[in-house]
């Protein structure tokens with residue numbers, strides 16, 4: 001998949017986050033609970049230095065709860081890191097994050113000692129949704145692409161905590177092909193940039209490997225089909241994704257399957273569990289990938 005982030009954008013984003021990071025006590029990194037590894041950017045570890053960090057495993061309502069548990073365990077091996085599965089629209093759970101912030105920075109969050117937190121993450125993980133939930137009103141535009149330079153306003157939260165009103169925007173690391181396909185399958189990359197057939201074939205093969213029963217329960221006619229291409233063809237035929245001559249429109253079939261998968265029709269699915277990452281791609285902030293047109 002050819003998805004590019006322009007080096008200039010990345011350098012700018014990195015500089016802006018580094019600037020905004022001064023004076024921040026706790027970093028709230030929003031990840032997609034279904035793919036916490038592929039929805040992270042290792043450059044954040046450098047930028048946050050030794051600041052404590054809450055890794056929010058967001059969209060937990062779509063993720064496999066057992067796998068999320070394993071991720072929490074995995075992340076909490078790291079010092080000054082807490083991991084919290086979350087559904088960003090749930091105010092009670094979001095407010096719990098504030099208590100975690102106070103635990104991570106116990107010298108802050110008191111009268112006269114404001115605790116400053118900042119929400120950071122790649123596009124589409126739910127940063128704006130979380131900010132709005134925490135603020136109790138619509139401040140950050142959901143689905144928008146904010147620039148951190150507008151991050152002058154602060155939101156005052158309970159417990160003497162302030163939050164920047166726009167999140168720090170990191171770019172996805174797409175140098176690993178599997179990671180890029182997982183991001184695309186999850187919906188984190190705009191559909192205009194993806195090839196439905198390629199991504200659906202990847203997702204079907206993944207479902208066959210990790211969640212075969214879910215696949216077969218949802219689409220019983222797939223039970224005897226081993227080949228993802230045959231699966232996609234059959235799905236398209238059964239769902240009526242056809243072109244003029246009655247042939248299957250594979251792209252529409254792929255889109256249909258991906259929408260079902262992302263919408264939770266096949267149950268709560270996690271695209272990666274700890275250990276899947278195998279080799280961490282090097283932080284690529286000077287060259288590589290721009291998904292800005294696509295996100």
Ligand SMILES: Nc1nc2c(ncn2[C@@H]2O[C@H](COP(=O)(O)OP(=O)(O)O)[C@@H](O)[C@H]2O)c(=O)[nH]1
Nearest residue numbers: 059087088123124125126127128129142143144
């Ligand atoms: N299912 C589910 N969807 C969510 C959750 N949080 C955000 N979303 C959706 O994910 C999409 C991207 O959210 P947004 O807040 O704009 O992400 P941002 O780009 O990181 O600011 C929107 O369609 C949200 O409604 C969540 O916890 N669960």
Ligand SMILES: [Mg+2]
Nearest residue numbers: 128141143144
């Ligand atoms: Mg946003």
